[in-house]
Amino acid sequence: MAQYAESASTMPRAADRGMSAWVGWIAFASMMMMMLGIFHVIEGIVALAKDDFFLVRSNGLVVSVNYTTWGWVHIIGGIIVVAAGVGVLNGRMWARIVGVAVAFVSTLISIAFLSAYPIWSILMIALAVVVIMALTVHGSDIKVDA
Numbered sequence: 001m002a003q004y005a006e007s008a009s010t011m012p013r014a015a016d017r018g019m020s021a022w023v024g025w026i027a028f029a030s031m032m033m034m035m036l037g038i039f040h041v042i043e044g045i046v047a048l049a050k051d052d053f054f055l056v057r058s059n060g061l062v063v064s065v066n067y068t069t070w071g072w073v074h075i076i077g078g079i080i081v082v083a084a085g086v087g088v089l090n091g092r093m094w095a096r097i098v099g100v101a102v103a104f105v106s107t108l109i110s111i112a113f114l115s116a117y118p119i120w121s122i123l124m125i126a127l128a129v130v131v132i133m134a135l136t137v138h139g140s141d142i143k144v145d146a
Helices: 002-010 023-049 067-089 093-112 118-141
Strands: none
Touching (some): 023 067, 067 093, 093 118
């Protein structure tokens, strides 16, 4: 136990390495983006494979398009969100910009999909809000050494 305490006290802290304590929040936002993107892909696959899974017919949605179209929108958007999440984890500025924009669009899509699957949509909206907050408040704290 004493060895563990000694090695933990000699480990450099984030502040000693010139990093902000918010780097963890940015990593969290990145993981949330990747998870949000995967959720969108799953929702898109469900919309393509089994459209009777949803609570309403496609004409009951805010935007009246069939579930095949919604499925592809969710899959393509999900892939973009995952890619931006990886970029944010690597400290890329373009990924932060894309991340905020795509999280915002994800929120709008989830609002439009709200009547079809309310609990899932609310979860996705909440995740998108967390991502936007983390990327806009302290996104620049993670940097890449070029």
